[in-house]
Amino acid sequence: MADLTFRVKAHSENPTKTIAKARGFEVVIDEPVEMGGTNAGPNPIEYLLATLAGCLNVMGHTIAKEMNMNLNGLKINISGILNPDKFSGVDTDERAGLKQINVEIIPDTDADEATLEKWLATIENRCPVKDNLSNPTPVHISIK
């Protein structure tokens, strides 16, 4: 299949609040007041975890269907651990972003354990957002 291109156009409403537009949708990103923001929406790291949940849901259902596995729904709990030193400008060996992401999937299903293991392995192999987090992606940034 041919490559797909996804596009987002964003602008700052203030130093922490960003409005990002994708097709007809508007995404409001901000920082909480205790991080110096105006708390108009989730912060970037929360969106990063939310979009992983969204991708796992789509892939979970797609792959269950392929496997003829009964799946009535899913709950997904995600946590991510980040040390704030690097983005705050402290001299540190810590990385800037999340150093660990933990995901718990709670499927509403009657599938047995072996089926669920195969299902999860296939999700992990084919989920785009999981891939972009687990593996390096070239990000080219230029100033116009």
Place this chain on the structure above:
Amino acid sequence: MADLTFRVKAHSENPTKTIAKARGFEVVIDEPVEMGGTNAGPNPIEYLLATLAGCLNVMGHTIAKEMNMNLNGLKINISGILNPDKFSGVDTDERAGLKQINVEIIPDTDADEATLEKWLATIENRCPVKDNLSNPTPVHISIK
């Protein structure tokens, strides 16, 4: 500084639509109709690009302030290229996720080119979401 933990709790409303909750906020993720979805919100890849924009905005303003660089605002255009074969289940050498992300930052500033180059290099070094996309992050997934 101590590590921070970010948390998101999500559930599927249907096979493509996910509601993710972060603090008091709700994020609605879906797929467009042509991707088999119900188009209730941006899709995971669009959110991934939007959250990168949000993070670049916060870091852009934070670092401009540190550098005493005048920054009235920012526009950010992001595109990402993805081949749909892997997530669709086609046998392929393509990766599952975005293989390239291109970002154009349009700052409203009177800073000179050398200052802008230093500004961008510092953003790239310290932006958490940029780090999580450019470098591998351990993602541990379990079924409960």
